[in-house]
Amino acid sequence: MVAEVQDWPGRWSHLQAILERSGPFAHPEFEASSEVLSFLEDTCRVLVIGAGGLGCELLKDLAYMGFRQISVIDMDTIDLSNLNRQFLFRKKDIGQPKATVAAAFINNRIVGCKVTPYPVFIAEFHIVVCGLDSIVARRWINGMLISLLTYDSEGVLDQSSLIPMVDGGTEGFKGNTRVCLPGVTACIECTLELYPPQINFPMCTIAHTPRLPEHCIEYVRVLLWPQEHPFGASVGIDGDDPDHIKWIYEHAVDRANQYGITGVDYRLTQGVVKRIIPAVASTNAVIAAACATEVFKLASSCCQTLNNYMNFNDADGVYTYTFEAERNENCAACSQVPQVLRFSEDTLLQDVVQHLKESAAFQLRSPGLVAMVNNKNKTLYMSTVKSIEEATKPNLKKTLQELGLRDGQEIIVADPTTPKSIVFRLQLATNMDGN
Amino acid sequence: MIKLFSLKQQKKDGTDGGSKGMGQKKSSAAQLRITKDINELSLPKTCTVEFPDSDDLLNFKLVISPDEGFYRGGRFVFSFKVGQGYPHEPPKVKCETMVYHPNIDLEGNICLNILREDWKPVLTINSVVYGLQYLFLEPNPEDPLNKEAAEVLQNNRRLFEQNVSKAMRGGYVGSVYFERCLK
């Protein structure tokens, strides 16, 4: 399969200069050889999450760095306003899925590169790189990568189960790149505090003492819309509906005039409603380049990777700063080796609760148990809240099987004796082979 | 630092790569955190929570029945909606009982700093409950949402007290009709 790709002489000489000889900055275990390039080309699978401003840059950068086994995922479709910086898209592509169009563009342009949209199994990738604007999505990927980690009986991490995550983010002229080794270095959840909080203006300022054009727009969005329901009682604001934005804009202008505030325009209105932070193409290019470089270093071991968080700001000159984000020992996502609970299918839930309270290893006081059953959250038992206790008490007399719990199931347990929820993995023996 | 890959390392294909595909649902970080918050709710004696669906810990109601202050004897219901952004983003809280209060408007919007500009991920549902309870003990005319109520509180505490009990018994304050909300 590899043979059909023509590599003309000198095509990868810039990479060979790094990969086929050692150097003072090389990783101590780096072995220079021509096999490294083949690994990047033929074996190393990279998942790019997001095909927007950062994603377009990332795909281009990775493809030019020799990576060929790339997958890209993005749920968005292409919008006119993307075209100034998301350079893999053209006017004719508007309305098409970003991932498909981006993959086709790269494959067409860079001979031998095989970008596929829609990856199936996250476990099959060597490296994940994120160019997302959503914290929720980042946290989701982070949790997924952590759940893939496996440990031996001593609790030692199996390194082959580790998928490094390189994460880029931009906001106007500011950006950051970080490298997370799930289970080893700080994860997204460890450093949740580092993300700038969503800007929320005080409710009373919006209601009575507006000073900024944004206050006027927020007034219409938060207070006036739910009162007037301009497009019907059950119609919420759709930031992509021009009629909605126009209504908000016009009423925000009225309010601004009342208070002598200037600066409300249609674009600002849309920006505030959709919580858009202006995207700057050059910031995306810098951050994506830094991310792609980290992916290259991780994949080839040719150099130590970023340790582990780099901030970048070019609003005034250029400023960058790198520091080591520390793991939070109480991180809800990564601070524990998932503990195995062994029971049989016909164990009653009350015996599980009893075990958690009495076993010397746990000694929990009032555990609350929640699981995901048939893709829905299910509260198995919780004693601390009266209405939940009443609703879940009958579960205590049910068997794990009757509750829909399966072998391998994750159970979340919260208890006042632990600083965060504990995740258990249920190992269920069937009735027949129960031993 | 660890060296991650040996050059020959092949990753398993999806077919036998196990059940942990992209499609499998996993408890979200928000769910992990809210489970902890709810299990450890430690409510003041004036408060109760009600879960319409005990499997859905993200949507519930809080009932505050103050036993002192202007609002003593009243019963006020708040709805909580916790999103997937939690605890990066605050829960969305609305007051479902119409109340004559300087910091709560007639639509149920609430002016409480930790619900908006001062929210931090270390805060919990319990912090919000205490914050709301405090609003009933110490209504704050400095940050008004219901401007008229705030002015009355500032200028004539006696009249404010009368207006509050009138509203709680059910009746008009000025041109606004309040439903009865006494316990």
Ligand SMILES: [Zn+2]
């Ligand atoms: Zn963590």
